[in-house]
Amino acid sequence: MKYSSAIYFFLFIIMLTPAQAKASDHLSDHLSEIVRANGLYSDKHYAESAQAYETLVQKGVENGYLYYNLGNAYIRMGKIGPAILNYLHARKWIPRNENLTANLKFAIQQTKDKIEPPGTLSTPLFWINDLNFNELVGFAIGLNIVFWVNLTLWMYFRTPALKTLRNVFLCFLLLSFVSIGVKIENESNLKLGVVLAENVEVKSGRTADAVTLFQLHEGALVTVTDKHDNWLEVRLNGEQKGWVPQNSLGT
Amino acid sequence: MKKKLTPFRKAALIALFLIPLLSTVSFGQDISVTATVDKNRLTLEDTLQLSIVIQGTQNTPPPELPSLPDFQITSAGTSSSTQYINTQRSVSITHNYRLTPMNTGTIVIGPARVRANGKTYSTQPITIEVIKPSSSGTIENKTAFIETALSSKKAFVGEQLVYTFRLFHRVEAKNLDLKLPFDKMWFNKEELGEPKPYTRVVNGLQYNVQELSIALFPLKKGLTEIPPAILELDLLYRTQNRSGRDPFSQLFNDPFFDRGIRTEHKVLRSQPLSVEILPLPDGAPKGYKNLIGIFKISAELGKKDLEVGDTTTLTVTVSGQGNVRDISFEVPDLKNQFKVYPDKPEFNQTIYNNQIRGEKVFKFALVPLQAGNKTLTKFSLPYFDPENAQYRLAETQPVTLNVRPSSVKEELNLVQSGQQNPPMAKPEIETLGTDILPIYTELDKFQSYGSYSSAFMGVGFGAPAILFIFSAFLIKWQKRMKYDVAYYRHRNACKNARQRFKHISEHSDSRELGREISEVLREYIGDKLNLQGRAITAKEVEVHLNKSNCETGHAERTRKLLEKCETLQYAPMTPGNTKELLVESENLIKVLEKQL
Numbered sequence: 099m100k101y102s103s104a105i106y107f108f109l110f111i112i113m114l115t116p117a118q119a120k121a122s123d124h125l126s127d128h129l130s131e132i133v134r135a136n137g138l139y140s141d142k143h144y145a146e147s148a149q150a151y152e153t154l155v156q157k158g159v160e161n162g163y164l165y166y167n168l169g170n171a172y173i174r175m176g177k178i179g180p181a182i183l184n185y186l187h188a189r190k191w192i193p194r195n196e197n198l199t200a201n202l203k204f205a206i207q208q209t210k211d212k213i214e215p216p217g218t219l220s221t222p223l224f225w226i227n228d229l230n231f232n233e234l235v236g237f238a239i240g241l242n243i244v245f246w247v248n249l250t251l252w253m254y255f256r257t258p259a260l261k262t263l264r265n266v267f268l269c270f271l272l273l274s275f276v277s278i279g280v281k282i283e284n285e286s287n288l289k290l291g292v293v294l295a296e297n298v299e300v301k302s303g304r305t306a307d308a309v310t311l312f313q314l315h316e317g318a319l320v321t322v323t324d325k326h327d328n329w330l331e332v333r334l335n336g337e338q339k340g341w342v343p344q345n346s347l348g349t
Numbered sequence: 350m351k352k353k354l355t356p357f358r359k360a361a362l363i364a365l366f367l368i369p370l371l372s373t374v375s376f377g378q379d380i381s382v383t384a385t386v387d388k389n390r391l392t393l394e395d396t397l398q399l400s401i402v403i404q405g406t407q408n409t410p411p412p413e414l415p416s417l418p419d420f421q422i423t424s425a426g427t428s429s430s431t432q433y434i435n436t437q438r439s440v441s442i443t444h445n446y447r448l449t450p451m452n453t454g455t456i457v458i459g460p461a462r463v464r465a466n467g468k469t470y471s472t473q474p475i476t477i478e479v480i481k482p483s484s485s486g487t488i489e490n491k492t493a494f495i496e497t498a499l500s501s502k503k504a505f506v507g508e509q510l511v512y513t514f515r516l517f518h519r520v521e522a523k524n525l526d527l528k529l530p531f532d533k534m535w536f537n538k539e540e541l542g543e544p545k546p547y548t549r550v551v552n553g554l555q556y557n558v559q560e561l562s563i564a565l566f567p568l569k570k571g572l573t574e575i576p577p578a579i580l581e582l583d584l585l586y587r588t589q590n591r592s593g594r595d596p597f598s599q600l601f602n603d604p605f606f607d608r609g610i611r612t613e614h615k616v617l618r619s620q621p622l623s624v625e626i627l628p629l630p631d632g633a634p635k636g637y638k639n640l641i642g643i644f645k646i647s648a649e650l651g652k653k654d655l656e657v658g659d660t661t662t663l664t665v666t667v668s669g670q671g672n673v674r675d676i677s678f679e680v681p682d683l684k685n686q687f688k689v690y691p692d693k694p695e696f697n698q699t700i701y702n703n704q705i706r707g708e709k710v711f712k713f714a715l716v717p718l719q720a721g722n723k724t725l726t727k728f729s730l731p732y733f734d735p736e737n738a739q740y741r742l743a744e745t746q747p748v749t750l751n752v753r754p755s756s757v758k759e760e761l762n763l764v765q766s767g768q769q770n771p772p773m774a775k776p777e778i779e780t781l782g783t784d785i786l787p788i789y790t791e792l793d794k795f796q797s798y799g800s801y802s803s804a805f806m807g808v809g810f811g812a813p814a815i816l817f818i819f820s821a822f823l824i825k826w827q828k829r830m831k832y833d834v835a836y837y838r839h840r841n842a843c844k845n846a847r848q849r850f851k852h853i854s855e856h857s858d859s860r861e862l863g864r865e866i867s868e869v870l871r872e873y874i875g876d877k878l879n880l881q882g883r884a885i886t887a888k889e890v891e892v893h894l895n896k897s898n899c900e901t902g903h904a905e906r907t908r909k910l911l912e913k914c915e916t917l918q919y920a921p922m923t924p925g926n927t928k929e930l931l932v933e934s935e936n937l938i939k940v941l942e943k944q945l
Binding site for chain 1: 783784785786787788789790792794795796797799800801806809810813814816817820821824
């Protein structure tokens with residue numbers, strides 16, 4: 099009875115892996131759609147290719163390489179704004195990808211404003227920018243398992259080495275939790291926006307007749323700090339901020 | 350532009366500066382100085398807390414303590430307090446000292462003096478009685494004690510003695526401060542590695558032992574005493590918090606969690622050790638350099654067949670037990686047959702069985718100057734063997750080598766002229782165009798997507814903790830079964846009784862049957878209630894069962910059954926009745942199992 103309970107418990111854990119939890123049924127459909135979209139791209143049918151990638155995104159498929167390919171398709175179509183926006187989405191999932199960094203840089207160079215993505219608030223936790231959320235969570239779960247196993251061993255053996263390891267693992271575990279917290283904070287508060295319209299006037303207020311403070315062009319990167327009705331408050335740096343219509347910005 | 354301060358801001362600023370000043374000034378408050386101790390009677394293993402409280406001011410230099418040769422004094426910090434009662438403000442500062450007694454007897458702590466406002470204030474003297482620890486000389490039931498030992502009570506000057514310090518403790522010990530007072534006029538000392546932890550049973554009690562060994566090398570002859578070792582430490586007692594039903598309270602009773610710990614500061618002393626240092630006997634051989642121990646020496650040559658001008662290495666290795674580090678050799682005199690280049694000796698020390706052992710390797714590069722068969726001179730090492738109390742000589746075996754005439758003419762190294770080719774200029778690659786990097790087509794990159802599900806994260810973070818809790822309860826249960834005899838007996842009582850009933854034959858003699866059933870029942874109840882089951886009477890069984898909240902009817906039933914069994918010793922029964930008795934006994938145990 100005891101053994102069977104344990105087996106069921108572990109089977110339950112295995113069944114809950116993310117790939118099996120989300121993608122068991124639709125994975126093959128998505129893959130065939132990706133193959134089709136890649137084929138269209140290779141055949142230089144960039145608009146159709148982008149449409150196919152967009153359909154997958156709208157179905158809820160969130161994958162860094164999918165966003166990257168979509169960004170490439172928009173670049174080929176000459177749509178720098180959506181390209182940069184999709185590269186930024188891709189960066190969330192594949193932050194260390196060199197091709198992505200290069201293409202994002204290339205895309206920004208094509209814009210009139212040439213605004214680089216702003217830095218994050220995680221300078222002491224330098225690894226946060228290089229790891230995606232799943233990697234941070236996976237790392238924390240791994241540490242969590244190691245910590246509790248170590249704690250169990252220490253309960254049994256009570257050796258100084260296990261005690262030291264216990265404290266070390268606890269510190270790392272807490273650090274990993276802090277990292278996850280900072281990552282969540284960064285992704286929710288430092289929401290980046292990309293100007294999708296060819297030219298957008300940044301207003302001092304949330305009306306069309308408010309004073310135009312400055313102009314931004316397609317592909318310009320801004321930080322979205324507030325939202326009111328159909329207007330978004332955007333910030334370029336500490337001093338330049340204002341309101342733009344929501345439909346002119348992609349987030 | 351300078352901003353003008355408003356009156357309110359001015360007042361706030363003045364108050365800001367005045368508050369710290371006022372805090373140390375007394376407003377005409379009388380100054381008084383008192384000294385208090387936390388106890389008047391203590392043992393050599395305890396420490397005394399001396400507090401000198403200065404009322405009325407906080408702005409005084411530290412108190413001047415009286416001469417206290419019988420105590421070792423350590424500052425334990427100061428604390429200050431400011432109180433407002435109605436409109437009256439009173440300030441005080443307390444200087445705390447920890448006094449460690451060094452001798453027994455009645456000791457008077459003289460007046461401590463405090464200078465304040467140009468006056469000197471003194472405290473009242475305090476009389477302290479320091480006694481020997483209650484079980485001095487024995488280790489019975491002590492939570493912690495120390496002992497020291499010497500490898501020998503007699504040793505020659507320079508011979509290695511091993512001084513072993515052992516701390517025995519049954520509770521966790523922290524903040525260990527060990528003082529091993531050696532007279533540097535008498536001994537040189539050398540650490541023999543890190544302390545070794547192990548467990549040992551003393552008088553039936555299990556102790557954790559920390560053993561530290563030190564090598565002592567006597568420096569002069571005579572009878573000397575190694576003073577007691579003094580160890581100050583904090584003993585951590587785990588307190589059982591029975592009020593809360595939190596299962597984790599015991600689980601995490603650890604300094605790491607800072608819960609359920611009571612600390613006791615102790616000063617432990619060992620007994621002094623006497624040792625007689627003997628001088629080295631006369632008759633030291635020529636070249637003797639105060640080497641004491643047991644040594645071996647060997648010599649080895651790298652190449653034994655070489656040409657004039659070639660190089661070979663002579664390796665002389667000295668190893669043994671004793672002061673190997675001090676061994677040195679002069680560059681061998683090879684009578685102009687070789688050029689000799691000595692290398693820096695290599696020394697490796699090991700500690701084996703609490704003895705310092707070492708190996709020192711001397712290397713000499715030899716370049717033969719003449720052809721022919723050569724025999725190198727022997728290396729000899731005179732030393733004193735303390736075990737046999739006599740001088741000995743260790744020698745290398747003679748080493749021979751064959752040196753052939755040189756076959757190669759010396760060639761000059763021709764060096765090219767200093768003209769160098771100018772460095773090649775790095776070609777600059779012209780960028781002709783820029784483009785994006787291609788799309789990804791490998792399907793495996795698209796197989797995983799989305800964030801981890803909350804269920805997965807919940808299991809990932811929660812399951813190990815839950816498994817730990819299960820394991821912790823299991824470990825605690827196993828430990829309890831191992832160490833808690835009453836619990837072990839209680840848990841196994843029913844199982845043991847049933848096993849014994851299986852072996853009782855209903856067809857056996859009714860006297861024997863009555864005796865066996867009675868024994869099983871008493872043993873069962875004894876195990877359940879942690880009593881010596883076989884020795885108690887039927888009436889006592891009833892009393893104990895009633896005390897343990899067993900229903901009165903069952904207690905009475907048990908008594909009657911036991912009395913029935915006793916009666917059987919004198920009035921035998923028929924086989925049918927014996928079977929009934931057996932069944933009744935088994936049923937009674939089933940009922941009692943639910944009750945107890």
